[in-house]
Amino acid sequence: MIDTGTAPDYAAAEKQLGQVLEIVDRLETAALELMESIEAADLARAGAQREFEVLKQGLTVARAALGARDAPIRAELTDLLGRRPAAADGVPVDYRSPYAYQRQRKRPALVNTREQMCQTCQTRIPGQRIVETTLARAVHTCPGCAGWLLP
Ligand SMILES: [Zn+2]
The missing domain is CATH 1.20.5 (Single alpha-helices involved in coiled-coils or other helix-helix interfaces)
Known part of the structure; x- marks a missing residue:
């Protein structure tokens, strides 16, 4: 079937x-x-x-x-x-202590500036300091981070 x-x-x-x-x-x-x-x-x-x-x-x-x-x-x-x-x-004695201080705080000793601003801490740098640094008439530091300004 x-x-x-x-x-x-x-x-x-x-x-x-x-x-x-x-x-x-x-x-x-x-x-x-x-x-x-x-x-x-x-x-x-x-x-x-x-x-x-x-x-x-x-x-x-x-x-x-x-x-x-x-x-x-x-x-x-x-x-x-x-x-x-x-x-x-x-290095002149006057710069040794600030340099040691910067190194101790792990900050750069020398800082660049651009448009009157510190490139390390972004603090405004007085124009007179920039001019004197650029013309090598004086050694100035950044008011924010205390690094020496590079011309
Ligand atoms: Zn600075």
């Missing part, structure tokens, strides 16, 4: 079979989409891995270049620090 399609529940079985085939079809489609996603992710990962290797190589080169520059700079710094006490002795 089943072979001939005359069984009483043949239509129901056929309907269920159709539903099962639809489910299988949807699952196969989903599986294919997942496999495509996995392939795309693998390709992206491989590309990222190659890019990472290139960047890693660049970092190694940059570190080597930095290391090559480091030694001369450290040698120069050691030399300059060794000469610093002798140079400090040459």
